[in-house]
Amino acid sequence: MQAHEIMIRQVYKVKEYDLVRDVVEKFIKYQISGLPIVNDRNEIVAYISDGDIMRFIGKHKDLVINNFYYMAVLKGDYDKFDERASKLLESNVMDIAKRKVITVAWNEEVENVAALLGEKHIKKLPVERHGVLVGIISRGDVIRNVFKEKNKDNLC
Template sequence: MQAHEIMINEVYKVKESDTVRSVIEKFIQHRISGVPVVNDKNEIIAYVSDGDIMRYIGKHKNLVIDSIFYIAVVKGDNEEFEERAQRLLNLNVMEIVAGKVFKVSWDEEIEDIAAILGKKQIKKLPVERNGVLVGIISRGDVIRHSFKSLL
């Protein structure tokens, strides 16, 4: 089974010129947790997720983890949550995306897709054909299609 047989064709996406505000609006409106970032040619150039948002708005200066109770204690971060969140909304989406974007070709085999999702510990993979975004595949899509004929 290949990517194009299990992918979702309707993909919510943002452009590289969009602000984080538009990303969060899509997250809320469509109840999603990540979107591909594309250029004017609809080529996938990044992926922004709820994890990217969390890294930005969370307190992160002088983070100490108490290994006995597994509690995060932050000292010395005086900026308020609302201030960080407000500043975040006006940033360009490309300022918060992390690292390399993982994507698959539309003819990628389901076993390879499962391996990428598992090894890279990511939830979704954008699907491209001839360099252009054509779909998206989640962990749930792989599981549903892998086991539906076996149950």
Template structure:
């Protein structure tokens, strides 16, 4: 069995000039946690996940914390609010991973499973001739492998 046999051909994706706001909207609208980032030629130029957004929101800036706990909490909340507002208008490529792990459309399913497992990723964009043509999740592999033996 090959990647093109089980891949989802309807791929939610974002363009390289989209904002993080549009990414979060797609996450919520489609109940997903990651998206390939493509250019105008449908080539994969990045991948953004909910983890990338969490890392950005959760980062700490260098600052001096006041003597009282409530001052530190207020500063933390104020900084969080600022970071959240800033991130919404960022270009998606400002926080997306640029080195994207992909597989070819004619890759064997056992290789797809090995990549997903070894790299500890949830979804794998599938390319053909350098263009995004599908996506395979861990669940896709598990469903197809176990259907074939039962």
């Protein structure tokens, strides 16, 4: 079984010039916790998760992400949680996103996808073909597809 056989083809994503506000709106609307960030050619350039947002709205002294101090990104000393959160919403997604994105090829074997999800402790993997985003695979997608035929009569 290959990645393209189990991947979700309708991928929610944001563009590299979008704001964190756009990300949060999609997180809430679609009940998701991470999004690939693409350029105008639909190439994956970064990934943003709810964990990235938590790192910025939490109170830190010397947090560095993507070689920027979070205070430099937020442009000021915001002691109040609400002020930090509000300022973050107006920041560019690339200011806090992870630029080193782990992806899988569309024809990768599912057992390799499962190993990567487990070893790297990540929840979702963007799937690409010829450098372009074509899908996404979560841990749940792997479990559902691997075990549905093997044990469909024995599982709840």
